[in-house]
Each structure stands twice: as C-alpha cells, then as structure tokens.
Amino acid sequence: MKNHDIRFLEMRHLRGPNIWTYRPVIEALVDIGTLEDFPSNTLPGFVERLTSLLPSLVEHRCSYGERGGFLRRLAEGTWAAHILEHVTLELQNLAGMPGGFGKARETSQRGVYKVVVRAWHDEVTRSCLQAGRELLLAAIHDTPFDVGATVTRLADLAERKLLGPSTGCIVEAATAKDRRIPAIRLLADGNLVQLGYGAASRRIWTAETDRTSAIAEGISRDKDLTKTLISSCGVPVPAGRLVDSAEDAWVAAEDIGLPVVVKPSDGNHARGVFTNLVARNEIEAAYLAAVEEGSGVIVERYVRGSEHRLLIIGGKLVAAARGETARVVGDGQSTINQLIDLQINSDPRRGAAEEFPLDVIDLADNPVARLEVTRQGFTPDSVPPAGREVLIVRSGNHTDDVTDAVHPETAAIASLAARIVGLDIAGVDLVCEDIAQPLDGQRGAIVEVNAGPGLLMHLKPETGQPRPVGRAIVDQLFPDGADGRIPVIGISGSFGKTTVAQLVARFISLSGKCTGLACSAGLFVDRRCIEKGDSANWRAAQRVLMNRSVEAAVLENGSTTILAEGLAYDRCQIGVVTNVEPAAHFGPYDIQTPEQVFTVLRTQVDLVLPKGSAVLNAGFPMLVEMAGLCDGKVVFFAADADLPLLAAHRASGQTVVFVRDAQVIVAIGDEETPIVGLLDVPLTQGGQIAWQVDNVLAATGTAWALGLAPEVIRTGLETFTAA
Known part of the structure; x- marks a missing residue:
C-alpha cells in the first residue's frame, strides 16, 4: 500500500463557461496509478482515517442527493479521483470558499481521470488540489497530516488573492x-x-x-476643507481649526473650549483621533501622535455621544452603524494587556484582515487607546483591582446597525454633506447622543465625510440586521434594471467561423456601432487591427470586452478555446454554430466521440440569453438537436430551400434563412424578405462556392437576429471580400 501514488499530469484553468459548468474551474488530469485497482472499500481503515481528518465530509450529498451521500459512496467503494474532488472542495469550503462545482470523470487512458473543481482563484484552487492530494495520500498510507495548519495556510492565501x-x-x-x-x-x-x-x-x-470624483476624494481627505465646505451650506460641524504645534494645539483648545478632539487633518480609519481631552499635557501628547498619522492636525470641539457611520449611496441613506466602546474589567491578577487579549481580542470577529468586522486592539500600536488607559491612571502592564472597569477605546469599530433608527432630518443632512463634497458613495461620520433625534437639539455634528467607506460593518453587524449595501451600489450604477451588456456574438463550429465572424463584424460596423472582433485573422476594434495573428482565444476576447469604446463584440471560439480556456463571456446575445464535422475535433483533450463533440459545441448554444438567438445550420442533425438547449429563439439556415425542417420552423413563426433562385432570403411564417442575389456577393463567386454560401447564410441569420436592416446586410455582402 505504501507504493500508491496520485500524480497531476496537467492542470488547466478554464476561466469562463466550459463543457462542465458556467463558472471558472480547474480541470486537473490526474493519474491514480495502482489505486485504479483499489477503490475506497478495499483499503483497510482508509475511510475511517479520511473522515476523522475531514469530518465535515458528512455534509457532501454526492450522487445520492442527501446528507452523508458521499460517505455512503466511500463505504460502497469509489475511486481516488472522485475522492480527491470532494476533499478539494471541502478544503476550499473550510478555507472560506463554500460550495462549488465538482466532477471526476474517466478518460480513455486507464487510471487517468479529469478532476474538475470550481476555481474561486486559479492559484488558490491549485493549492487546494495539491493539499487535497497530500491529505488523501496521508489517509491512504496512515501517515500524519495537519488539517488545521493546512486550512490556515489556504485561508491566508485566499484572503490575499480573492476579492475583499x-x-x-x-x-x-x-x-x-x-x-x-x-x-x-x-x-x-x-x-x-x-x-x-x-x-x-x-x-x-x-x-x-x-x-467617484477625484476632486471629491481629495476634498474628503482634507478634513478642514470638508468642514469648511459643508458648514457653509448649513451642515452642523464642530468648531475647530488647524494647528501647527503642540503649543498651538493647547491655545486652540482654550479658544474653542474644553473638552476637545485632536486628530490628523487627512487621516483615515480613526487612526490618531483623540477625544474628550481636557488637560494640556493630554492635548500636547495627542498632537505629537496625531501629526505622525497625517500631514496636519486639527483641534475641534468635542461632541458628546456615540460616533455613527452613515452610508450614503446616490444621495440616499442605505445603512447606519453605531461605534462600539471597548472596556475590560479587572480580575486582580491580569495586566491590562492580558485583559484586552482575554476579554476583547478573543472575540472571533476580531482580526487584522479585512474580512473581520472588528479590529484587534494592541496598545503598543494604538496611541489613542494607550492615552485613554493612561488618563485613568494605568499603564499597559498595570493590574487593575478586581471589578474595576477600564475604558480602552471610547469610539472604535462601528458594530451595531441603527439604520431604521436614524431620524429623517439627520439622514437628509448626511446626504447633503455627501453631495456638497461630491461623493457618489460616502461614509458620513457624525457624533450624537441619540441617532433617533434631530442633531440640532443635542448639539450633534458631522465630523467627517469619507470616500471609499468600508462596507463590512453593514454586512456583518454585531447587532441588528445586515444591509444590502452591495445591491444599493449596483442599483446606482445600473439603474432601471440595466444589465451592463452590449451585443456579444459568439461563433463556433468546425469550419467557416472566421469568415462568418468577419461578415457579422462588417454588418455591425456599417450599422454605425464601434465593433470589436477577435477571430483567427486577428484582433480588431472599429475595423482597426490591434493585433495580428490568431486571436480566436480567451485573452483576445477579454480585451474586446474590456474596451469601453466597443458597442458590440464578435468573438470566434473554436473547440480548442472552449476545451483549453473556457469562453470569455458569461452569456451572449447570439450564439452561432456554423457546421459540425466530428472527426475534425477528435484527438486533443481526449475528445474521441461525436457525443463529446456535441458537448463541446453545445457550450456556445447554452450561453444564449433568453432574449437572444442561436443561429444553427439546419443541414446537420447534431446542430438541430442543439436547438432545444437554447434559452432564446432559434434561427435555422440552409442552402436547400426545400428542407422540411425549414418549412416546419418558419410555419411555427420562427426565422429561417435559405437560397431560392440564387437569392438569399429570410423568412418568418408566410413573410419572405429577399436580401441579396448571390451573383452580387463576391465571396461566393456567384454562388459557386457552396461552403461560402453557407457562411453568407449564417452571417445573414445573425445580422437579422440582431435587428439589422436588410439594406445594411446587402451592402455588407456586396462589398465584402475575403482577406
């Protein structure tokens, strides 16, 4: 048993929709070697060792569709590749990437499998697969494996690589x-x-x-300028001014009236903000600490109450949170540093990473908290008497959701402040004793307006309900149900893809739209060649979709692109399959049967939007079968006008394209629209080149499905010549 091994022969990152799923995956080619002869139920003690390492595998439903389904498969006997799939998915789950797609399938080579798992990030998922292999072999060989350390390592990697x-x-x-x-x-x-x-x-x-305006962001960083602007429009702010020395800070405090706040003029995340200061030594010490956090220091009136963060999106209050007060209670034995670790930092919601809603408190790195402790007569190493409460942070993380309690006048003032600064998304900080009451009656005030506010406090509040802040931002960016889509035309098949892509791009350009084209002839934007050579690939298609001048994208996708990279788009308006010759796809990526070719090419049809169309060659039964997979409409084309399928399709009110009397005709029901005579289409040499006629029909059907005028299609066909 010690000779058993599992080897990765290859790993492919399919970065978009593929033959397995709509989502990005890693497809690993895995050789399980001698384990092909040893399913799980033949390895003594293996199942028990594996489940003791990963007890949460009980949640995997597998093919039985019920909790414990995968454990049942283990007991009945399943192969190492299938087990690797589930172990990898569970490691991803434990590392903070829950759920996900997984498959394990045999190849034509004995003992070699394709193991496919959802890829949240290429590097992270590869690491999870490698760790899954090591864990699986440890369970097989009965050797130690530190699951906890592995999950921690994977979680750290995920935290660095995944979106915040x-x-x-x-x-x-x-x-x-x-x-x-x-x-x-x-x-x-x-x-x-x-x-x-x-x-x-x-x-x-x-x-x-x-x-988000750069000017507005610059204003928000300058706290004194922000206060000047918003106060000039009637927004209540605490009186204060910039100071240039510790002595000047004390002078300003005397002028304003004690107590005061000392803070950086351009700081963030509440670093270097000292509140409720009344003594000269405190104010001067606070100045020296605050000046290290920014380019200047402000002294302003201390506003009594709790700090609140109001999230304003598009001029509307979307969420509000109240700041916490952190305290420890002495036990007569522990130092304040120890009490902070025992009573505050032990909270699992605290951490240094962005994913944690609460911050770790470290007096060594927090001069504000350190001063607060000093003001109460202690040092970090002091042991307070049993029962003595020590304030550590007067206003820290915003932990409690208070959105529903915000007074309408206060929400309106916060919205006004955001508009004056010019921010589309703003975190407005205000201090008051009762957020449910107007600010005026309690001398409340807005103290800061922040660009790029953190959203985690509103997603994971300590108390109260989470708020759909992400949705509010999306609705602001894409109002009235807009989906951010341009027409995307994906073209696949065995032959003719490039010509059809060039024709379709020509039609769309003639209609007046800036068109991006990625095909085997190169990468083009608005008929200008951006890159020569074969650009029928994921990278080139992504470049088109990222180009903010492109109003329509025409993308050629061969079977190799689908199998090796996945498609660059999630859905398309038009999906074209020109034709199919199964043998042309045999060989690479273990494609050996017509059924496998069907699975590859159907990917293009699967992605058609409900309001889109699939354009399919009616002369190929395999493509006719694909029609039923389309979520949108289907346009059939064929040179033979008498093809029974065309007659049935048009009779059902659907669109067909065919040739009659050397004329390209589009028909829907009893209505026919002549497009062009083949004698006027140079590409077909008067209709003599049959495969070019098919290309013309495919492009015409695509243009019609896009709603282009017959005159545009005719002009495009009459003036197009193959490169």
Missing part, C-alpha cells in the same frame, strides 16, 4: 440571478473590477466607482 469583502459584496449583488450583470476582474490579485461589457460597463474599486 467590500468589492465581493458588490460583485455578488451584480452577478446575482435577478441582475446577471457580468463581472471581469481587472487585477488578478486586486479589487479593481469591471461590471458589464464594453461601452456599457462600469468599474468599481472596493467602495469607489468610476463615478
């Missing part, structure tokens, strides 16, 4: 079933994301959008 919680909640809201706005991550390890395609797209970067 603020960006993630926006993307999740955009791609939800009721919106289906496509998303493209523009930085592999960053939070810059494009929502939508081409000219209809928008961009986000955490809680900032392409509508």
